[in-house]
Amino acid sequence: MVYEFSRWLKIEFNYTKMKRLNLICFCLFILGQISLFAEIVWTGANGADIFDEDNWDLSNSLVEVIDPNFSIDDDVIIKDATVEIPQVTGQQRFQVGSGYTITVDNSEIKLVGGSNDGIGGAVGSRLPQGPEGPVLDIKNGSFVELFFIVNGVQVNVDGTSEVIFGGGGNPVNLSLIDLKEGAVLGFKNETIEAFNSEHLGKLTIDGEVAEEEINYSISLSDEGVTTIIVGTDGDPEDDVILSFETDETSVESGDSVNLTWVVSEEIISLTLDDGSGPIEVDFDPVDFDGELNVTLTETTTFTLSGVNALDVEEQAVLKVIVSSDQATGIYWVGTEGFDLFDEANWDLTKSSVEIIDPNVSIEDDVYIVDATVEIPQLPAQQRFQVASGNTITIDNSIVRLTGGSNDGIGGPPGSRLPGGPEGPTMNIINGSSYESYFIVNGVQMNVDATSTAVFGGPGNPVNISEINLEPGSTLTFLKETIEAFNSEHLSKVYIGGVPAEEGVNYTIESDGAEGCTITTISDEALKITNIVRDEEGNVIIEWNGKPGSFYAVDVSYTLEEDSWEELIDSVTNEALDDTFAHEAERIYYRIREQE
Structure with a gap:
């Protein structure tokens, strides 16, 4: 796929198997619910693919298709089931409309085939400020694995269930999570420091602000998963680092701080990392405490990592600001x-x-x-x-x-x-x-x-x-x-x-x-933002159209100046082509704004 941006926006789309394509502009008509109890219900009649309509009972709903990035405007029920999110083209989502609820009850949702996809709301939905997207209720011993959530999803996890995110960067995107006592939250590609800086503000514990060692604990599992568990009582045998403190949280450049720690009696390894790599540090064999004076010239984050005899690893993090920075x-x-x-x-x-x-x-x-x-x-x-x-x-x-x-x-x-x-x-x-x-x-x-x-x-x-x-x-x-x-x-x-x-x-x-x-309204130059080909050979083209503006879509097989042919006009930001390029090895599209 090649994007060229000049006066015209061009896309080259290569095919191995061609079908007749036709360009169609879709209009979405939003209809009211015909039943107070309308919903779509998982049956798994044709396997485990979350995007396969044959796996859903749609008989009590106006929903007709289950496609990535297309809103399901109804409640969603997954009960006593195993559901898979496969790898689809690009990075896409199982999308549910604002105000609806996805209930995962005594069920498992898992990523398969290297999937980097997730669950989300409609574009424009966001939390905490709104407008809200869908609610995702995970309950009764359910396990949910997603690469991400996005666009205003409110995730509620009961005390018997677990949710884990596979993505790095910002897997909890414009969304919020609430955990009940006993719930577990995991991140496969987020460090403890990344969680604290990026996601702590998006988490509540039974509706209250999340505070480490007050209503949740955080640690790195044997598999390298950053794990948040609601409640701090836990198993005493899992305690590795009992405290990690500094005598100053802010100093001038060249000043020293005194770092102190207390560890459990079962500890066998202790390292300290100031961002330049971990080094072994000592602890008293009787009192199991230790200290280190460090001279700082720049703001530094310290990570203390310990491992006990049961091979349980725990980290504690603190930051000292050098005010001359x-x-x-x-x-x-x-x-x-x-x-x-x-x-x-x-x-x-x-x-x-x-x-x-x-x-x-x-x-x-x-x-x-x-x-x-x-x-x-x-x-x-x-x-x-x-x-x-x-x-x-x-x-x-x-x-x-x-x-x-x-x-x-x-x-x-x-x-x-x-x-x-x-x-x-x-x-x-x-x-x-x-x-x-x-x-x-x-x-x-x-x-x-x-x-x-x-x-x-x-x-x-x-x-x-x-x-x-x-x-x-x-x-x-x-x-x-x-x-x-x-x-x-x-x-x-x-x-x-x-x-x-x-x-x-x-x-x-x-x-x-x-x-x-x-x-x-964005002032960025007109550009194509996404192009995908589905299993039937249809091509979906999306671009950053401005509200109130209309665009034409042209096609060419050669890129020669006189080879462009208009396919459709008066479309806003998306077109579906299922007619052209039936014998072509490659096809080019361009989008232009109409006066």
């Missing part, structure tokens, strides 16, 4: 949890700031990097206040409301935009997810193409402040209708630095209740 400002460290207003969660050593109190200005820049932070409910309605001219940077992080909070972030009284004087700037970047009830007093919020922002409040949640969205980002109001957004907030929103204009640089959709979501 950082600009002047206050830095989130999360030492005491997730509370935004707790000074113990901040490194103030590079700043003159001494207190973090609601409605009291922080006269310095603020950095939240690779973290999960919560805005708790406070008496009345208050704000995390940053002084005019300073910057709040939220980088690869989650900021979220908790405990029914109606609080937010703002500048000092008297600051206002657009009139001035300006308040602080807030930059939300690198895949961050931001949620507050409001912003107020001259905040200039900038959301990059990889990030999202959510406001929970009604009335005027963007209060004398402004927002700039880079193409690719989304903005959600949980309690503002489309009409309210248009009348109250449209003039405060910019897309790529220019005023927001519906249909030109953004689209807006209702959540069906009292909220709405603004999706920016």
Whole structure:
């Protein structure tokens, strides 16, 4: 498959066996359920393939096909069964529509044939900010293995069941997981450090914030699987590292820290890794404790790994910040949890700031990097206040409301935009997810193409402040209708630095209740994003079409200038070809925007 991007977008698709192909534009008609109990039910009548319609009873549903990346708009039941997710072309998903539930009851779902596929919701669904995708309930001794989940999936695992992810990078993508007491969660290709930085903020334990050694334990299994088990009582024989601490969490370059540890009596091997490779470290043979003084010149993450006589391995991780690596400002460290207003969660050593109190200005820049932070409910309605001219940077992080909070972030009284004087700037970047009830007093919020922002409040949640969205980002109001957004907030929103204009640089959709979501229109060049050939020889072409725009699809067998022939016009972002190239060894497609 060859992609060429110039004035025309071209694709070369090679065939070993050709069929007659015809290009068809599909329209999706969404129909209401005809039964309050409509669902599709697994039967396994034709094997174990999750994508084979013959393995499903569709008689009580409007669903007719089970294809990768096509939404099943109904509940899904898998009970007392073994189901396989095979390797399909590209990386695809068993997709279920928003608001529906996938129930896995006393069953096993497993990857086969080197599959790198998973389960997901419709494109545009996301958690925690919404709109939500499907719910995946795993219960009654079930075991579920997926490469990933994506697009707003809420996974609930009961105390008898287990879910494991095979993918690396971001296998829990725009989704959340809740584990009950006794549940097990595993990652085959995520280290403990990667879990802590990428996924800890997406996990809750029986609805509560996940806290290591408080309501869950984490370890590396003999098979190299990072394993999270709800509850910390466990088998005492599995305890390897009892504690791992540092006397300082933040130092200047050239300063030393004292690392200390206590290990179990059954330990036979202990190593410490500062990122340059593991080295053997000692422990007292009587008290089973040890220490090491280390001089630091850069921020360092230490991993202590121990193995006991039963061949149980355990790791403990801590991070020491070298403040000379950082600009002047206050830095989130999360030492005491997730509370935004707790000074113990901040490194103030590079700043003159001494207190973090609601409605009291922080006269310095603020950095939240690779973290999960919560805005708790406070008496009345208050704000995390940053002084005019300073910057709040939220980088690869989650900021979220908790405990029914109606609080937010703002500048000092008297600051206002657009009139001035300006308040602080807030930059939300690198895949961050931001949620507050409001912003107020001259905040200039900038959301990059990889990030999202959510406001929970009604009335005027963007209060004398402004927002700039880079193409690719989304903005959600949980309690503002489309009409309210248009009348109250449209003039405060910019897309790529220019005023927001519906249909030109953004689209807006209702959540069906009292909220709405603004999706920016990407400014990237027209390009084909996916092309696949199914088992019947049909070719599906997808491209990054813009809302409100129409495109034509052309075909050529030779790429000569006068050989292109129009197949279809007035399509938006997808075409299915099942007629052409019946005798061709190769065929080329191109997409062009129509005036």
